[in-house]
Amino acid sequence: MFSKACEYGIRATLYIAMNSLDDKRVSLRNIAGKINSPEAFTAKILQQLVHHNIIHSVKGATGGFEIEKQKLPGITLAHIIYAIDGDHLFHGCVMGLSVCADAHPCPAHLSYEKIRSQLKTMLNNTSIYDLSHGLETGLTFLKQ
Protein backbone atom coordinates (compact mmCIF):
# COMPACT_ATOMS: atom_id res chain seq x y z
CA MET A 1 0.00 0.00 0.00
CA PHE A 2 2.52 2.59 1.18
CA SER A 3 6.30 2.58 0.69
CA LYS A 4 8.59 1.98 3.66
CA ALA A 5 9.59 5.63 3.40
CA CYS A 6 5.95 6.64 3.75
CA GLU A 7 5.37 4.35 6.72
CA TYR A 8 8.40 5.83 8.49
CA GLY A 9 7.26 9.32 7.48
CA ILE A 10 3.83 8.89 9.04
CA ARG A 11 5.23 7.42 12.24
CA ALA A 12 7.87 10.14 12.50
CA THR A 13 5.35 12.91 11.93
CA LEU A 14 3.10 11.48 14.64
CA TYR A 15 5.97 11.29 17.11
CA ILE A 16 6.97 14.86 16.34
CA ALA A 17 3.35 15.98 16.63
CA MET A 18 2.88 14.34 20.00
CA ASN A 19 5.95 16.15 21.33
CA SER A 20 5.04 19.47 19.74
CA LEU A 21 1.73 19.36 21.59
CA ASP A 22 3.91 19.24 24.69
CA ASP A 23 6.17 22.05 23.36
CA LYS A 24 9.08 19.67 22.96
CA ARG A 25 11.40 19.65 19.97
CA VAL A 26 12.81 16.20 19.09
CA SER A 27 16.06 15.14 17.42
CA LEU A 28 16.52 12.72 14.55
CA ARG A 29 18.17 10.21 16.85
CA ASN A 30 15.32 10.41 19.31
CA ILE A 31 12.71 10.02 16.57
CA ALA A 32 14.39 7.05 14.88
CA GLY A 33 14.78 5.34 18.23
CA LYS A 34 11.17 5.84 19.24
CA ILE A 35 9.59 4.78 15.96
CA ASN A 36 12.16 2.00 15.32
CA SER A 37 13.42 3.20 11.94
CA PRO A 38 16.91 3.44 10.37
CA GLU A 39 18.32 6.81 11.40
CA ALA A 40 20.01 8.01 8.18
CA PHE A 41 17.12 6.89 6.02
CA THR A 42 14.68 8.62 8.35
CA ALA A 43 16.75 11.80 7.94
CA LYS A 44 16.08 11.77 4.19
CA ILE A 45 12.36 11.34 4.74
CA LEU A 46 12.22 14.13 7.31
CA GLN A 47 13.90 16.42 4.78
CA GLN A 48 11.15 15.67 2.29
CA LEU A 49 8.58 16.59 4.91
CA VAL A 50 10.47 19.79 5.71
CA HIS A 51 10.56 20.70 2.00
CA HIS A 52 6.82 20.07 1.78
CA ASN A 53 6.32 22.37 4.76
CA ILE A 54 4.72 19.65 6.86
CA ILE A 55 7.29 19.74 9.65
CA HIS A 56 9.78 22.40 10.74
CA SER A 57 13.46 21.84 11.51
CA VAL A 58 15.98 23.76 13.60
CA LYS A 59 19.73 23.25 13.17
CA GLY A 60 22.39 23.31 15.83
CA ALA A 61 22.61 22.23 19.44
CA THR A 62 19.11 21.94 20.98
CA GLY A 63 17.88 21.78 17.40
CA GLY A 64 15.50 19.15 16.08
CA PHE A 65 12.07 18.80 14.52
CA GLU A 66 8.73 20.26 15.50
CA ILE A 67 5.33 21.17 14.09
CA GLU A 68 3.57 24.44 14.79
CA LYS A 69 0.69 23.62 17.10
CA GLN A 70 -1.89 25.49 15.10
CA LYS A 71 -0.94 23.55 11.95
CA LEU A 72 -1.55 20.15 13.56
CA PRO A 73 -5.30 19.80 12.94
CA GLY A 74 -4.80 20.73 9.29
CA ILE A 75 -2.19 18.07 8.52
CA THR A 76 -3.75 14.80 7.36
CA LEU A 77 -2.44 11.36 6.48
CA ALA A 78 -3.19 12.25 2.86
CA HIS A 79 -0.75 15.18 3.02
CA ILE A 80 2.11 12.97 4.20
CA ILE A 81 1.36 10.22 1.69
CA TYR A 82 1.19 12.73 -1.12
CA ALA A 83 4.50 14.32 -0.06
CA ILE A 84 6.38 11.01 0.04
CA ASP A 85 4.64 8.57 -2.33
CA GLY A 86 3.08 11.06 -4.73
CA ASP A 87 -0.45 10.80 -6.06
CA HIS A 88 -0.37 7.30 -7.52
CA LEU A 89 -2.53 5.84 -4.76
CA PHE A 90 -5.07 8.59 -5.27
CA HIS A 91 -5.23 8.52 -9.07
CA GLY A 92 -3.46 5.49 -10.59
CA CYS A 93 -5.30 2.57 -12.19
CA VAL A 94 -5.48 -0.46 -9.91
CA MET A 95 -4.48 -2.73 -12.82
CA GLY A 96 -1.71 -0.43 -14.02
CA LEU A 97 -3.33 0.92 -17.19
CA SER A 98 -1.94 4.28 -18.23
CA VAL A 99 -5.42 5.31 -19.33
CA CYS A 100 -8.25 4.22 -17.05
CA ALA A 101 -11.33 6.35 -16.56
CA ASP A 102 -15.10 6.08 -16.50
CA ALA A 103 -15.12 6.38 -20.29
CA HIS A 104 -12.33 3.80 -20.77
CA PRO A 105 -12.29 1.67 -17.63
CA CYS A 106 -10.23 -1.35 -16.67
CA PRO A 107 -12.33 -4.33 -15.60
CA ALA A 108 -12.05 -3.47 -11.90
CA HIS A 109 -12.41 0.29 -12.28
CA LEU A 110 -15.99 0.62 -11.05
CA SER A 111 -15.72 -1.55 -7.96
CA TYR A 112 -12.27 -0.24 -7.05
CA GLU A 113 -13.29 3.40 -7.28
CA LYS A 114 -15.79 2.80 -4.48
CA ILE A 115 -13.05 1.50 -2.23
CA ARG A 116 -10.62 4.22 -3.24
CA SER A 117 -13.21 6.88 -2.59
CA GLN A 118 -13.63 5.64 0.98
CA LEU A 119 -9.89 5.34 1.41
CA LYS A 120 -9.40 8.91 0.23
CA THR A 121 -12.13 10.15 2.55
CA MET A 122 -10.48 8.40 5.46
CA LEU A 123 -7.00 9.71 4.63
CA ASN A 124 -8.28 13.24 4.05
CA ASN A 125 -10.27 13.31 7.28
CA THR A 126 -7.70 11.74 9.57
CA SER A 127 -5.53 14.48 11.03
CA ILE A 128 -2.19 14.11 12.73
CA TYR A 129 -3.72 15.97 15.63
CA ASP A 130 -6.43 13.35 16.05
CA LEU A 131 -4.04 10.43 15.82
CA SER A 132 -1.54 11.85 18.30
CA HIS A 133 -4.19 11.78 21.04
CA GLY A 134 -4.33 7.98 21.02
CA LEU A 135 -0.56 7.99 21.43
CA GLU A 136 -0.59 10.37 24.38
CA THR A 137 -3.15 8.32 26.22
CA GLY A 138 -1.23 5.10 25.53
CA LEU A 139 -4.03 3.58 23.49
CA THR A 140 -1.98 3.32 20.31
CA PHE A 141 1.70 2.67 19.46
CA LEU A 142 4.46 3.60 16.99
CA LYS A 143 6.64 0.53 17.55
CA GLN A 144 6.52 -3.29 17.26
Added chain:
Amino acid sequence: MFSKACEYGIRATLYIAMNSLDDKRVSLRNIAGKINSPEAFTAKILQQLVHHNIIHSVKGATGGFEIEKQKLPGITLAHIIYAIDGDHLFHGCVMGLSVCADAHPCPAHLSYEKIRSQLKTMLNNTSIYDLSHGLETGLTFLKQ
Protein backbone atom coordinates in the same frame (compact mmCIF):
# COMPACT_ATOMS: atom_id res chain seq x y z
CA MET B 1 -1.25 -0.86 -4.00
CA PHE B 2 -0.23 -3.87 -6.13
CA SER B 3 3.18 -4.67 -7.61
CA LYS B 4 3.70 -4.39 -11.37
CA ALA B 5 3.92 -8.18 -11.44
CA CYS B 6 0.50 -8.40 -9.84
CA GLU B 7 -1.04 -5.89 -12.23
CA TYR B 8 0.30 -7.86 -15.19
CA GLY B 9 -0.87 -11.09 -13.55
CA ILE B 10 -4.43 -9.87 -13.17
CA ARG B 11 -4.58 -8.55 -16.71
CA ALA B 12 -3.07 -11.75 -18.12
CA THR B 13 -5.47 -13.95 -16.19
CA LEU B 14 -8.42 -11.93 -17.46
CA TYR B 15 -7.25 -12.20 -21.05
CA ILE B 16 -6.75 -15.96 -20.68
CA ALA B 17 -10.16 -16.29 -19.04
CA MET B 18 -11.92 -14.38 -21.79
CA ASN B 19 -10.40 -16.71 -24.38
CA SER B 20 -11.04 -19.84 -22.36
CA LEU B 21 -14.73 -18.95 -22.28
CA ASP B 22 -14.47 -19.11 -26.07
CA ASP B 23 -12.47 -22.40 -25.92
CA LYS B 24 -9.33 -20.70 -27.18
CA ARG B 25 -5.88 -21.35 -25.79
CA VAL B 26 -3.54 -18.31 -25.94
CA SER B 27 0.24 -18.06 -26.23
CA LEU B 28 2.59 -15.96 -24.11
CA ARG B 29 3.34 -13.73 -27.09
CA ASN B 30 -0.35 -13.18 -27.74
CA ILE B 31 -1.06 -12.40 -24.08
CA ALA B 32 1.81 -9.95 -23.66
CA GLY B 33 0.78 -8.17 -26.85
CA LYS B 34 -2.84 -7.85 -25.84
CA ILE B 35 -2.27 -6.67 -22.28
CA ASN B 36 0.77 -4.55 -23.20
CA SER B 37 3.29 -6.16 -20.86
CA PRO B 38 6.95 -7.20 -21.26
CA GLU B 39 6.93 -10.73 -22.66
CA ALA B 40 9.70 -12.43 -20.67
CA PHE B 41 8.61 -10.85 -17.42
CA THR B 42 5.03 -11.92 -18.09
CA ALA B 43 6.32 -15.47 -18.60
CA LYS B 44 7.66 -15.48 -15.03
CA ILE B 45 4.37 -14.28 -13.65
CA LEU B 46 2.37 -16.85 -15.61
CA GLN B 47 4.65 -19.52 -14.11
CA GLN B 48 3.68 -18.37 -10.63
CA LEU B 49 0.02 -18.61 -11.56
CA VAL B 50 0.56 -22.08 -13.02
CA HIS B 51 2.31 -23.20 -9.83
CA HIS B 52 -0.58 -21.82 -7.79
CA ASN B 53 -2.99 -23.80 -9.97
CA ILE B 54 -4.83 -20.70 -11.11
CA ILE B 55 -4.11 -21.16 -14.82
CA HIS B 56 -3.11 -24.21 -16.87
CA SER B 57 -0.31 -24.38 -19.43
CA VAL B 58 0.33 -26.67 -22.39
CA LYS B 59 3.79 -26.98 -23.94
CA GLY B 60 4.66 -27.44 -27.60
CA ALA B 61 3.24 -26.23 -30.87
CA THR B 62 -0.42 -25.14 -30.44
CA GLY B 63 0.38 -24.90 -26.75
CA GLY B 64 -0.36 -21.93 -24.54
CA PHE B 65 -2.38 -20.95 -21.47
CA GLU B 66 -5.99 -21.63 -20.56
CA ILE B 67 -8.29 -21.89 -17.56
CA GLU B 68 -10.80 -24.68 -17.08
CA LYS B 69 -14.20 -23.15 -17.65
CA GLN B 70 -15.75 -24.56 -14.50
CA LYS B 71 -12.93 -23.03 -12.41
CA LEU B 72 -13.55 -19.49 -13.68
CA PRO B 73 -16.32 -18.40 -11.26
CA GLY B 74 -14.23 -19.62 -8.32
CA ILE B 75 -11.11 -17.61 -9.13
CA THR B 76 -11.14 -14.16 -7.53
CA LEU B 77 -8.89 -11.13 -7.63
CA ALA B 78 -7.86 -12.05 -4.10
CA HIS B 79 -6.51 -15.41 -5.30
CA ILE B 80 -4.26 -13.77 -7.89
CA ILE B 81 -3.04 -11.07 -5.52
CA TYR B 82 -2.28 -13.65 -2.87
CA ALA B 83 -0.38 -15.82 -5.37
CA ILE B 84 1.83 -12.97 -6.60
CA ASP B 85 2.08 -10.36 -3.83
CA GLY B 86 1.48 -12.61 -0.85
CA ASP B 87 -0.74 -11.71 2.09
CA HIS B 88 0.80 -8.39 3.11
CA LEU B 89 -2.11 -6.37 1.73
CA PHE B 90 -4.55 -8.56 3.63
CA HIS B 91 -2.75 -8.65 6.96
CA GLY B 92 0.14 -6.16 7.17
CA CYS B 93 0.03 -3.01 9.33
CA VAL B 94 -0.65 0.12 7.30
CA MET B 95 2.13 1.94 9.17
CA GLY B 96 4.58 -0.93 8.90
CA LEU B 97 4.54 -2.11 12.53
CA SER B 98 5.54 -5.75 12.91
CA VAL B 99 2.96 -6.10 15.67
CA CYS B 100 -0.33 -4.30 15.08
CA ALA B 101 -3.60 -5.73 16.35
CA ASP B 102 -6.73 -4.68 18.19
CA ALA B 103 -4.89 -5.18 21.48
CA HIS B 104 -1.76 -3.28 20.34
CA PRO B 105 -2.88 -1.03 17.49
CA CYS B 106 -1.02 1.55 15.44
CA PRO B 107 -2.69 4.98 15.44
CA ALA B 108 -4.51 4.29 12.16
CA HIS B 109 -5.43 0.69 12.90
CA LEU B 110 -9.10 1.17 13.68
CA SER B 111 -9.98 3.41 10.75
CA TYR B 112 -7.84 1.48 8.30
CA GLU B 113 -9.33 -1.88 9.21
CA LYS B 114 -12.72 -0.62 8.06
CA ILE B 115 -11.31 0.22 4.65
CA ARG B 116 -9.33 -2.99 4.44
CA SER B 117 -12.37 -5.02 5.34
CA GLN B 118 -14.28 -3.52 2.42
CA LEU B 119 -11.29 -3.98 0.12
CA LYS B 120 -11.04 -7.65 1.11
CA THR B 121 -14.75 -8.16 0.57
CA MET B 122 -14.48 -6.63 -2.87
CA LEU B 123 -11.41 -8.67 -3.84
CA ASN B 124 -12.93 -11.89 -2.49
CA ASN B 125 -16.24 -11.35 -4.25
CA THR B 126 -14.94 -10.22 -7.61
CA SER B 127 -14.44 -13.28 -9.81
CA ILE B 128 -12.42 -13.52 -12.98
CA TYR B 129 -15.56 -14.86 -14.60
CA ASP B 130 -17.50 -11.69 -13.74
CA LEU B 131 -14.77 -9.35 -14.92
CA SER B 132 -14.24 -11.12 -18.23
CA HIS B 133 -17.81 -10.35 -19.25
CA GLY B 134 -17.15 -6.64 -19.40
CA LEU B 135 -14.20 -7.39 -21.64
CA GLU B 136 -16.20 -9.55 -24.02
CA THR B 137 -18.86 -6.91 -24.43
CA GLY B 138 -16.24 -4.21 -25.01
CA LEU B 139 -17.24 -2.25 -21.92
CA THR B 140 -13.85 -2.60 -20.25
CA PHE B 141 -10.22 -2.77 -21.40
CA LEU B 142 -6.84 -4.40 -20.64
CA LYS B 143 -4.68 -1.81 -22.41
CA GLN B 144 -3.82 1.91 -22.30
Added chain:
DNA sequence: CTTATTGTGGATATATTTGTCCTTAATAAG
Protein backbone atom coordinates in the same frame (compact mmCIF):
# COMPACT_ATOMS: atom_id res chain seq x y z
C1' DC C 1 12.88 -38.14 -38.08
C1' DT C 2 13.00 -33.28 -38.73
C1' DT C 3 11.35 -28.78 -38.10
C1' DA C 4 8.72 -25.19 -36.11
C1' DT C 5 6.37 -23.63 -32.12
C1' DT C 6 5.72 -22.82 -27.36
C1' DG C 7 6.27 -23.12 -22.24
C1' DT C 8 10.16 -23.75 -18.41
C1' DG C 9 13.70 -22.20 -15.78
C1' DG C 10 18.38 -20.56 -14.82
C1' DA C 11 21.46 -16.73 -15.34
C1' DT C 12 22.04 -12.12 -15.96
C1' DA C 13 21.00 -7.11 -16.45
C1' DT C 14 18.70 -2.77 -15.17
C1' DA C 15 15.94 0.26 -12.28
C1' DT C 16 14.13 1.54 -8.06
C1' DT C 17 13.86 1.46 -3.22
C1' DT C 18 15.98 1.17 0.94
C1' DG C 19 19.79 2.10 3.74
C1' DT C 20 24.64 3.98 5.11
C1' DC C 21 28.61 7.13 5.42
C1' DC C 22 30.75 11.33 5.66
C1' DT C 23 31.42 16.28 5.14
C1' DT C 24 29.41 20.74 5.85
C1' DA C 25 26.59 24.36 7.96
C1' DA C 26 24.19 26.19 11.83
C1' DT C 27 23.62 27.03 16.55
C1' DA C 28 24.02 26.89 21.79
C1' DA C 29 26.97 26.93 25.61
C1' DG C 30 31.29 27.09 27.97
Added chain:
DNA sequence: CTTATTAAGGACAAATATATCCACAATAAG
Protein backbone atom coordinates in the same frame (compact mmCIF):
# COMPACT_ATOMS: atom_id res chain seq x y z
C1' DC D 1 36.78 31.48 20.11
C1' DT D 2 36.26 26.66 20.83
C1' DT D 3 33.62 22.69 21.41
C1' DA D 4 29.62 19.87 21.27
C1' DT D 5 25.37 19.02 19.10
C1' DT D 6 22.27 18.66 15.39
C1' DA D 7 20.13 19.09 10.61
C1' DA D 8 21.38 19.13 5.40
C1' DG D 9 22.82 16.98 1.63
C1' DG D 10 25.96 14.52 -1.61
C1' DA D 11 28.04 10.09 -2.57
C1' DC D 12 27.83 5.50 -2.16
C1' DA D 13 26.12 0.59 -0.98
C1' DA D 14 22.79 -3.09 -0.49
C1' DA D 15 18.46 -5.14 -1.33
C1' DT D 16 14.51 -5.81 -4.04
C1' DA D 17 11.63 -5.38 -8.11
C1' DT D 18 11.49 -5.28 -12.85
C1' DA D 19 13.06 -6.92 -17.16
C1' DT D 20 15.93 -9.60 -20.61
C1' DC D 21 18.48 -13.53 -22.66
C1' DC D 22 19.33 -18.08 -23.70
C1' DA D 23 19.40 -23.11 -23.53
C1' DC D 24 16.20 -26.77 -23.02
C1' DA D 25 11.98 -29.73 -22.97
C1' DA D 26 7.59 -30.84 -24.93
C1' DT D 27 4.54 -31.24 -28.63
C1' DA D 28 2.24 -30.86 -33.36
C1' DA D 29 2.81 -31.32 -38.12
C1' DG D 30 5.19 -32.31 -42.30
